[in-house]
Amino acid sequence: MxxxxxxxxxxxxxxxxxxxxxxxxxxxxxxxxxxxxxxxxxxxxxxxxxxxxxxxxxxxxxxxxxxxxxxxxxxxxxxxxxxxxxxxxxxxxxxxxxxxxxxxxxxxxxxxxxYMPRVNPKSGHKMRLLSEEEEDVHLDEGRQAEESIFSIDYDVWLDEKTGDVKIEKYLGHLTALKCNNCGFYTMKVMKEEITQRYEDESPKELLKHYKCAYCKNIRATAFVISRKEADDYKKDPSRGKRNTKNIDMVKIEIHSILSGKRFYEFPSVEQAQKFLEEFDLDKVAKG
Incomplete structure:
Protein backbone atom coordinates (compact mmCIF):
# COMPACT_ATOMS: atom_id res chain seq x y z
CA MET A 1 0.00 0.00 0.00
CA TYR A 115 -2.75 41.42 -23.27
CA MET A 116 0.99 40.82 -23.18
CA PRO A 117 2.50 43.33 -25.66
CA ARG A 118 3.02 41.74 -29.06
CA VAL A 119 6.12 42.16 -31.19
CA ASN A 120 5.99 42.27 -34.97
CA PRO A 121 7.97 39.18 -36.11
CA LYS A 122 8.88 40.93 -39.36
CA SER A 123 10.30 44.17 -37.98
CA GLY A 124 10.77 43.51 -34.27
CA HIS A 125 8.70 46.61 -33.45
CA LYS A 126 6.36 46.64 -30.48
CA MET A 127 2.71 46.49 -31.55
CA ARG A 128 -0.20 48.43 -30.04
CA LEU A 129 -3.52 46.87 -29.07
CA LEU A 130 -6.32 48.81 -30.74
CA SER A 131 -9.48 49.84 -28.94
CA GLU A 132 -12.87 48.40 -29.92
CA GLU A 133 -13.64 51.36 -32.17
CA GLU A 134 -10.22 51.46 -33.81
CA GLU A 135 -10.17 47.74 -34.53
CA ASP A 136 -13.46 47.80 -36.47
CA VAL A 137 -11.62 49.43 -39.35
CA HIS A 138 -9.55 46.26 -39.71
CA LEU A 139 -12.43 43.78 -39.33
CA ASP A 140 -14.71 42.70 -42.15
CA GLU A 141 -18.49 42.77 -41.75
CA GLY A 142 -18.66 39.12 -40.69
CA ARG A 143 -16.17 39.61 -37.89
CA GLN A 144 -17.89 42.79 -36.73
CA ALA A 145 -21.20 40.92 -36.60
CA GLU A 146 -19.60 38.23 -34.44
CA GLU A 147 -18.30 40.88 -32.05
CA SER A 148 -21.65 42.67 -31.96
CA ILE A 149 -23.36 39.65 -30.40
CA PHE A 150 -20.27 38.80 -28.32
CA SER A 151 -20.00 35.27 -29.70
CA ILE A 152 -16.45 36.00 -30.85
CA ASP A 153 -13.99 38.61 -29.64
CA TYR A 154 -11.17 39.90 -31.83
CA ASP A 155 -7.99 41.63 -30.72
CA VAL A 156 -6.23 43.73 -33.34
CA TRP A 157 -2.55 44.56 -32.85
CA LEU A 158 -0.99 47.28 -35.01
CA ASP A 159 2.63 48.02 -35.81
CA GLU A 160 2.35 51.79 -36.18
CA LYS A 161 5.71 52.08 -37.92
CA THR A 162 5.11 49.55 -40.68
CA GLY A 163 1.30 49.34 -40.69
CA ASP A 164 1.36 45.57 -40.19
CA VAL A 165 -1.75 44.21 -38.49
CA LYS A 166 -2.17 41.04 -36.45
CA ILE A 167 -5.71 39.81 -35.70
CA GLU A 168 -6.32 37.29 -32.93
CA LYS A 169 -9.60 35.47 -32.42
CA TYR A 170 -11.03 34.57 -29.00
CA LEU A 171 -14.18 32.65 -28.17
CA GLY A 172 -16.59 34.85 -26.26
CA HIS A 173 -15.38 37.43 -23.76
CA LEU A 174 -12.50 35.64 -22.05
CA THR A 175 -13.92 32.89 -19.85
CA ALA A 176 -17.03 32.93 -17.69
CA LEU A 177 -17.91 36.29 -16.16
CA LYS A 178 -17.43 37.15 -12.51
CA CYS A 179 -20.50 36.57 -10.36
CA ASN A 180 -21.31 39.64 -8.27
CA ASN A 181 -22.85 37.44 -5.60
CA CYS A 182 -20.14 34.86 -4.86
CA GLY A 183 -17.17 36.51 -6.57
CA PHE A 184 -16.21 33.47 -8.65
CA TYR A 185 -15.80 33.49 -12.44
CA THR A 186 -18.69 31.07 -12.87
CA MET A 187 -21.37 33.27 -14.45
CA LYS A 188 -22.24 31.79 -17.85
CA VAL A 189 -24.79 32.57 -20.55
CA MET A 190 -27.85 30.32 -20.37
CA LYS A 191 -30.08 31.98 -22.98
CA GLU A 192 -30.04 34.86 -25.47
CA GLU A 193 -32.94 36.72 -27.02
CA ILE A 194 -33.49 39.76 -29.23
CA THR A 195 -35.69 42.20 -27.29
CA GLN A 196 -35.69 45.20 -29.64
CA ARG A 197 -35.31 45.68 -33.37
CA TYR A 198 -34.66 48.63 -35.66
CA GLU A 199 -37.23 49.80 -38.20
CA ASP A 200 -35.74 47.45 -40.81
CA GLU A 201 -36.13 44.50 -38.38
CA SER A 202 -32.39 44.19 -37.81
CA PRO A 203 -31.43 43.37 -34.18
CA LYS A 204 -31.06 46.39 -31.90
CA GLU A 205 -30.89 44.98 -28.38
CA LEU A 206 -29.71 41.56 -27.26
CA LEU A 207 -30.69 40.32 -23.80
CA LYS A 208 -28.41 37.70 -22.27
CA HIS A 209 -29.53 35.59 -19.33
CA TYR A 210 -26.70 34.49 -17.04
CA LYS A 211 -26.60 31.90 -14.29
CA CYS A 212 -23.81 31.25 -11.81
CA ALA A 213 -22.73 27.61 -11.75
CA TYR A 214 -21.73 27.95 -8.09
CA CYS A 215 -24.30 30.00 -6.19
CA LYS A 216 -27.05 29.77 -8.86
CA ASN A 217 -27.38 33.56 -8.95
CA ILE A 218 -29.29 34.76 -12.03
CA ARG A 219 -29.02 38.04 -13.90
CA ALA A 220 -29.95 39.46 -17.28
CA THR A 221 -27.86 42.00 -19.17
CA ALA A 222 -28.94 44.02 -22.21
CA PHE A 223 -26.47 44.70 -25.02
CA VAL A 224 -27.12 47.31 -27.69
CA ILE A 225 -26.14 46.16 -31.18
CA SER A 226 -24.79 49.13 -33.04
CA ARG A 227 -25.29 49.63 -36.77
CA LYS A 228 -22.14 51.64 -37.25
CA GLU A 229 -19.92 50.50 -40.08
CA ALA A 230 -16.17 50.64 -40.43
CA ASP A 231 -16.47 53.76 -42.62
CA ASP A 232 -18.15 55.58 -39.76
CA TYR A 233 -15.05 55.18 -37.65
CA LYS A 234 -12.75 56.16 -40.49
CA LYS A 235 -14.65 59.43 -40.91
CA ASP A 236 -14.26 60.24 -37.22
CA PRO A 237 -10.59 61.09 -36.62
CA SER A 238 -11.35 62.48 -33.19
CA ARG A 239 -11.45 59.03 -31.66
CA GLY A 240 -8.45 58.80 -29.37
CA LYS A 241 -6.04 55.95 -29.16
CA ARG A 242 -7.37 54.68 -25.89
CA ASN A 243 -6.65 51.23 -24.56
CA THR A 244 -9.64 50.04 -22.56
CA LYS A 245 -9.20 46.33 -23.20
CA ASN A 246 -8.34 45.54 -19.59
CA ILE A 247 -11.72 46.74 -18.30
CA ASP A 248 -13.82 43.73 -17.30
CA MET A 249 -17.19 45.39 -17.02
CA VAL A 250 -18.94 48.78 -17.14
CA LYS A 251 -22.08 49.21 -15.05
CA ILE A 252 -24.70 51.88 -15.76
CA GLU A 253 -27.49 52.68 -13.31
CA ILE A 254 -30.34 54.82 -14.64
CA HIS A 255 -32.87 56.40 -12.26
CA SER A 256 -36.26 57.40 -13.61
CA ILE A 257 -39.28 58.87 -11.84
CA LEU A 258 -41.65 56.75 -13.92
CA SER A 259 -39.81 53.46 -14.33
CA GLY A 260 -37.58 53.50 -11.25
CA LYS A 261 -34.07 52.09 -11.35
CA ARG A 262 -32.64 50.16 -14.27
CA PHE A 263 -29.26 48.48 -14.32
CA TYR A 264 -27.19 47.69 -17.39
CA GLU A 265 -23.84 45.95 -17.64
CA PHE A 266 -21.45 46.00 -20.58
CA PRO A 267 -18.16 44.17 -21.22
CA SER A 268 -16.40 47.29 -22.55
CA VAL A 269 -16.43 51.09 -22.44
CA GLU A 270 -17.24 51.23 -26.14
CA GLN A 271 -20.38 49.13 -25.78
CA ALA A 272 -21.53 51.31 -22.88
CA GLN A 273 -20.98 54.43 -24.98
CA LYS A 274 -22.96 52.97 -27.88
CA PHE A 275 -25.78 52.17 -25.47
CA LEU A 276 -25.86 55.73 -24.09
CA GLU A 277 -25.80 57.23 -27.59
CA GLU A 278 -28.87 55.24 -28.62
CA PHE A 279 -30.68 55.13 -25.26
CA ASP A 280 -34.28 56.38 -25.34
CA LEU A 281 -36.05 56.45 -21.96
CA ASP A 282 -39.50 56.78 -23.53
CA LYS A 283 -39.05 53.56 -25.51
CA VAL A 284 -37.71 51.77 -22.45
CA ALA A 285 -40.66 52.92 -20.35
CA LYS A 286 -43.14 51.74 -22.99
CA GLY A 287 -41.37 48.39 -23.22
Whole structure:
Protein backbone atom coordinates (compact mmCIF):
# COMPACT_ATOMS: atom_id res chain seq x y z
CA MET A 1 0.00 0.00 0.00
CA UNK A 2 2.81 2.39 0.86
CA UNK A 3 4.47 1.79 -2.49
CA UNK A 4 1.19 2.34 -4.34
CA UNK A 5 0.64 5.58 -2.44
CA UNK A 6 4.11 6.84 -3.34
CA UNK A 7 3.56 5.89 -6.99
CA UNK A 8 0.24 7.79 -7.03
CA UNK A 9 1.86 10.94 -5.63
CA UNK A 10 4.72 10.58 -8.11
CA UNK A 11 2.30 10.29 -11.03
CA UNK A 12 0.44 13.39 -9.81
CA UNK A 13 3.71 15.32 -9.71
CA UNK A 14 4.67 14.07 -13.18
CA UNK A 15 1.29 15.14 -14.61
CA UNK A 16 1.72 18.60 -13.06
CA UNK A 17 5.27 18.98 -14.37
CA UNK A 18 4.43 17.72 -17.87
CA UNK A 19 1.62 20.25 -18.18
CA UNK A 20 3.77 23.18 -17.06
CA UNK A 21 6.65 22.10 -19.29
CA UNK A 22 4.27 21.97 -22.26
CA UNK A 23 3.01 25.45 -21.37
CA UNK A 24 6.56 26.80 -21.24
CA UNK A 25 7.29 25.30 -24.66
CA UNK A 26 4.49 27.28 -26.31
CA UNK A 27 6.11 30.47 -27.56
CA UNK A 28 3.26 32.47 -29.10
CA UNK A 29 1.16 34.29 -26.50
CA UNK A 30 -2.10 33.53 -28.31
CA UNK A 31 -1.21 29.84 -28.60
CA UNK A 32 -0.30 29.80 -24.92
CA UNK A 33 -3.69 31.35 -24.09
CA UNK A 34 -5.51 28.71 -26.15
CA UNK A 35 -3.48 25.89 -24.62
CA UNK A 36 -4.20 27.04 -21.07
CA UNK A 37 -7.93 27.47 -21.57
CA UNK A 38 -8.19 24.01 -23.15
CA UNK A 39 -5.88 22.02 -20.89
CA UNK A 40 -4.98 23.63 -17.56
CA UNK A 41 -7.98 22.60 -15.47
CA UNK A 42 -8.18 19.21 -17.19
CA UNK A 43 -4.55 18.34 -16.40
CA UNK A 44 -4.74 19.68 -12.85
CA UNK A 45 -7.86 17.61 -12.30
CA UNK A 46 -5.98 14.44 -13.27
CA UNK A 47 -3.17 15.41 -10.89
CA UNK A 48 -5.61 15.85 -8.00
CA UNK A 49 -7.24 12.50 -8.77
CA UNK A 50 -3.89 10.74 -8.40
CA UNK A 51 -3.29 12.65 -5.15
CA UNK A 52 -6.67 11.43 -3.90
CA UNK A 53 -5.74 7.84 -4.79
CA UNK A 54 -2.44 8.24 -2.97
CA UNK A 55 -4.23 9.56 0.12
CA UNK A 56 -6.58 6.57 0.02
CA UNK A 57 -3.62 4.17 0.01
CA UNK A 58 -1.88 6.02 2.86
CA UNK A 59 -5.02 6.02 5.02
CA UNK A 60 -5.31 2.31 4.42
CA UNK A 61 -1.86 1.87 5.98
CA UNK A 62 -3.26 2.69 9.40
CA UNK A 63 -2.92 -0.35 11.62
CA UNK A 64 -1.36 -2.45 8.89
CA UNK A 65 1.45 -3.42 11.26
CA UNK A 66 -1.00 -4.73 13.82
CA UNK A 67 -1.64 -8.41 13.37
CA UNK A 68 -5.25 -8.14 14.48
CA UNK A 69 -6.06 -5.28 12.13
CA UNK A 70 -4.29 -6.86 9.18
CA UNK A 71 -6.45 -9.94 9.05
CA UNK A 72 -9.41 -10.20 6.72
CA UNK A 73 -12.20 -9.23 9.06
CA UNK A 74 -14.27 -6.28 10.26
CA UNK A 75 -11.31 -3.97 10.89
CA UNK A 76 -9.78 -4.85 7.55
CA UNK A 77 -12.88 -3.64 5.74
CA UNK A 78 -13.09 -0.61 8.05
CA UNK A 79 -9.60 0.38 6.91
CA UNK A 80 -10.62 -0.01 3.28
CA UNK A 81 -13.77 2.03 3.88
CA UNK A 82 -11.91 4.92 5.52
CA UNK A 83 -9.27 4.83 2.80
CA UNK A 84 -11.88 5.10 0.05
CA UNK A 85 -13.81 7.75 2.00
CA UNK A 86 -10.68 9.84 2.56
CA UNK A 87 -9.62 9.60 -1.08
CA UNK A 88 -13.13 10.46 -2.26
CA UNK A 89 -13.23 13.49 0.03
CA UNK A 90 -9.91 14.77 -1.29
CA UNK A 91 -11.04 14.19 -4.86
CA UNK A 92 -14.37 15.94 -4.33
CA UNK A 93 -12.84 18.96 -2.60
CA UNK A 94 -10.27 19.22 -5.39
CA UNK A 95 -13.06 19.08 -7.95
CA UNK A 96 -14.90 21.94 -6.24
CA UNK A 97 -11.74 24.04 -6.06
CA UNK A 98 -10.95 23.52 -9.75
CA UNK A 99 -14.56 23.98 -10.82
CA UNK A 100 -15.42 27.13 -8.89
CA UNK A 101 -12.35 28.77 -7.32
CA UNK A 102 -9.52 28.11 -9.75
CA UNK A 103 -11.22 29.72 -12.81
CA UNK A 104 -10.67 33.05 -11.03
CA UNK A 105 -6.93 32.38 -10.93
CA UNK A 106 -6.95 31.03 -14.46
CA UNK A 107 -8.75 34.15 -15.68
CA UNK A 108 -5.91 36.33 -14.38
CA UNK A 109 -3.38 34.09 -16.09
CA UNK A 110 -5.31 34.22 -19.37
CA UNK A 111 -5.48 38.01 -19.24
CA UNK A 112 -1.74 38.15 -18.75
CA UNK A 113 -1.05 36.27 -21.98
CA UNK A 114 -3.87 37.87 -23.96
CA TYR A 115 -2.75 41.42 -23.27
CA MET A 116 0.99 40.82 -23.18
CA PRO A 117 2.50 43.33 -25.66
CA ARG A 118 3.02 41.74 -29.06
CA VAL A 119 6.12 42.16 -31.19
CA ASN A 120 5.99 42.27 -34.97
CA PRO A 121 7.97 39.18 -36.11
CA LYS A 122 8.88 40.93 -39.36
CA SER A 123 10.30 44.17 -37.98
CA GLY A 124 10.77 43.51 -34.27
CA HIS A 125 8.70 46.61 -33.45
CA LYS A 126 6.36 46.64 -30.48
CA MET A 127 2.71 46.49 -31.55
CA ARG A 128 -0.20 48.43 -30.04
CA LEU A 129 -3.52 46.87 -29.07
CA LEU A 130 -6.32 48.81 -30.74
CA SER A 131 -9.48 49.84 -28.94
CA GLU A 132 -12.87 48.40 -29.92
CA GLU A 133 -13.64 51.36 -32.17
CA GLU A 134 -10.22 51.46 -33.81
CA GLU A 135 -10.17 47.74 -34.53
CA ASP A 136 -13.46 47.80 -36.47
CA VAL A 137 -11.62 49.43 -39.35
CA HIS A 138 -9.55 46.26 -39.71
CA LEU A 139 -12.43 43.78 -39.33
CA ASP A 140 -14.71 42.70 -42.15
CA GLU A 141 -18.49 42.77 -41.75
CA GLY A 142 -18.66 39.12 -40.69
CA ARG A 143 -16.17 39.61 -37.89
CA GLN A 144 -17.89 42.79 -36.73
CA ALA A 145 -21.20 40.92 -36.60
CA GLU A 146 -19.60 38.23 -34.44
CA GLU A 147 -18.30 40.88 -32.05
CA SER A 148 -21.65 42.67 -31.96
CA ILE A 149 -23.36 39.65 -30.40
CA PHE A 150 -20.27 38.80 -28.32
CA SER A 151 -20.00 35.27 -29.70
CA ILE A 152 -16.45 36.00 -30.85
CA ASP A 153 -13.99 38.61 -29.64
CA TYR A 154 -11.17 39.90 -31.83
CA ASP A 155 -7.99 41.63 -30.72
CA VAL A 156 -6.23 43.73 -33.34
CA TRP A 157 -2.55 44.56 -32.85
CA LEU A 158 -0.99 47.28 -35.01
CA ASP A 159 2.63 48.02 -35.81
CA GLU A 160 2.35 51.79 -36.18
CA LYS A 161 5.71 52.08 -37.92
CA THR A 162 5.11 49.55 -40.68
CA GLY A 163 1.30 49.34 -40.69
CA ASP A 164 1.36 45.57 -40.19
CA VAL A 165 -1.75 44.21 -38.49
CA LYS A 166 -2.17 41.04 -36.45
CA ILE A 167 -5.71 39.81 -35.70
CA GLU A 168 -6.32 37.29 -32.93
CA LYS A 169 -9.60 35.47 -32.42
CA TYR A 170 -11.03 34.57 -29.00
CA LEU A 171 -14.18 32.65 -28.17
CA GLY A 172 -16.59 34.85 -26.26
CA HIS A 173 -15.38 37.43 -23.76
CA LEU A 174 -12.50 35.64 -22.05
CA THR A 175 -13.92 32.89 -19.85
CA ALA A 176 -17.03 32.93 -17.69
CA LEU A 177 -17.91 36.29 -16.16
CA LYS A 178 -17.43 37.15 -12.51
CA CYS A 179 -20.50 36.57 -10.36
CA ASN A 180 -21.31 39.64 -8.27
CA ASN A 181 -22.85 37.44 -5.60
CA CYS A 182 -20.14 34.86 -4.86
CA GLY A 183 -17.17 36.51 -6.57
CA PHE A 184 -16.21 33.47 -8.65
CA TYR A 185 -15.80 33.49 -12.44
CA THR A 186 -18.69 31.07 -12.87
CA MET A 187 -21.37 33.27 -14.45
CA LYS A 188 -22.24 31.79 -17.85
CA VAL A 189 -24.79 32.57 -20.55
CA MET A 190 -27.85 30.32 -20.37
CA LYS A 191 -30.08 31.98 -22.98
CA GLU A 192 -30.04 34.86 -25.47
CA GLU A 193 -32.94 36.72 -27.02
CA ILE A 194 -33.49 39.76 -29.23
CA THR A 195 -35.69 42.20 -27.29
CA GLN A 196 -35.69 45.20 -29.64
CA ARG A 197 -35.31 45.68 -33.37
CA TYR A 198 -34.66 48.63 -35.66
CA GLU A 199 -37.23 49.80 -38.20
CA ASP A 200 -35.74 47.45 -40.81
CA GLU A 201 -36.13 44.50 -38.38
CA SER A 202 -32.39 44.19 -37.81
CA PRO A 203 -31.43 43.37 -34.18
CA LYS A 204 -31.06 46.39 -31.90
CA GLU A 205 -30.89 44.98 -28.38
CA LEU A 206 -29.71 41.56 -27.26
CA LEU A 207 -30.69 40.32 -23.80
CA LYS A 208 -28.41 37.70 -22.27
CA HIS A 209 -29.53 35.59 -19.33
CA TYR A 210 -26.70 34.49 -17.04
CA LYS A 211 -26.60 31.90 -14.29
CA CYS A 212 -23.81 31.25 -11.81
CA ALA A 213 -22.73 27.61 -11.75
CA TYR A 214 -21.73 27.95 -8.09
CA CYS A 215 -24.30 30.00 -6.19
CA LYS A 216 -27.05 29.77 -8.86
CA ASN A 217 -27.38 33.56 -8.95
CA ILE A 218 -29.29 34.76 -12.03
CA ARG A 219 -29.02 38.04 -13.90
CA ALA A 220 -29.95 39.46 -17.28
CA THR A 221 -27.86 42.00 -19.17
CA ALA A 222 -28.94 44.02 -22.21
CA PHE A 223 -26.47 44.70 -25.02
CA VAL A 224 -27.12 47.31 -27.69
CA ILE A 225 -26.14 46.16 -31.18
CA SER A 226 -24.79 49.13 -33.04
CA ARG A 227 -25.29 49.63 -36.77
CA LYS A 228 -22.14 51.64 -37.25
CA GLU A 229 -19.92 50.50 -40.08
CA ALA A 230 -16.17 50.64 -40.43
CA ASP A 231 -16.47 53.76 -42.62
CA ASP A 232 -18.15 55.58 -39.76
CA TYR A 233 -15.05 55.18 -37.65
CA LYS A 234 -12.75 56.16 -40.49
CA LYS A 235 -14.65 59.43 -40.91
CA ASP A 236 -14.26 60.24 -37.22
CA PRO A 237 -10.59 61.09 -36.62
CA SER A 238 -11.35 62.48 -33.19
CA ARG A 239 -11.45 59.03 -31.66
CA GLY A 240 -8.45 58.80 -29.37
CA LYS A 241 -6.04 55.95 -29.16
CA ARG A 242 -7.37 54.68 -25.89
CA ASN A 243 -6.65 51.23 -24.56
CA THR A 244 -9.64 50.04 -22.56
CA LYS A 245 -9.20 46.33 -23.20
CA ASN A 246 -8.34 45.54 -19.59
CA ILE A 247 -11.72 46.74 -18.30
CA ASP A 248 -13.82 43.73 -17.30
CA MET A 249 -17.19 45.39 -17.02
CA VAL A 250 -18.94 48.78 -17.14
CA LYS A 251 -22.08 49.21 -15.05
CA ILE A 252 -24.70 51.88 -15.76
CA GLU A 253 -27.49 52.68 -13.31
CA ILE A 254 -30.34 54.82 -14.64
CA HIS A 255 -32.87 56.40 -12.26
CA SER A 256 -36.26 57.40 -13.61
CA ILE A 257 -39.28 58.87 -11.84
CA LEU A 258 -41.65 56.75 -13.92
CA SER A 259 -39.81 53.46 -14.33
CA GLY A 260 -37.58 53.50 -11.25
CA LYS A 261 -34.07 52.09 -11.35
CA ARG A 262 -32.64 50.16 -14.27
CA PHE A 263 -29.26 48.48 -14.32
CA TYR A 264 -27.19 47.69 -17.39
CA GLU A 265 -23.84 45.95 -17.64
CA PHE A 266 -21.45 46.00 -20.58
CA PRO A 267 -18.16 44.17 -21.22
CA SER A 268 -16.40 47.29 -22.55
CA VAL A 269 -16.43 51.09 -22.44
CA GLU A 270 -17.24 51.23 -26.14
CA GLN A 271 -20.38 49.13 -25.78
CA ALA A 272 -21.53 51.31 -22.88
CA GLN A 273 -20.98 54.43 -24.98
CA LYS A 274 -22.96 52.97 -27.88
CA PHE A 275 -25.78 52.17 -25.47
CA LEU A 276 -25.86 55.73 -24.09
CA GLU A 277 -25.80 57.23 -27.59
CA GLU A 278 -28.87 55.24 -28.62
CA PHE A 279 -30.68 55.13 -25.26
CA ASP A 280 -34.28 56.38 -25.34
CA LEU A 281 -36.05 56.45 -21.96
CA ASP A 282 -39.50 56.78 -23.53
CA LYS A 283 -39.05 53.56 -25.51
CA VAL A 284 -37.71 51.77 -22.45
CA ALA A 285 -40.66 52.92 -20.35
CA LYS A 286 -43.14 51.74 -22.99
CA GLY A 287 -41.37 48.39 -23.22
Missing amino acids: KLLGIISFAVALIVYLIHNIRVSMVKEYKDKYDFLIRNEIKWYRWATYFIAIGVAFLINLYGSNEAGLNKVGVWFFVRIFFGIAGGTLIGYVSYLVLEFYYPTKLNSKLKKWR
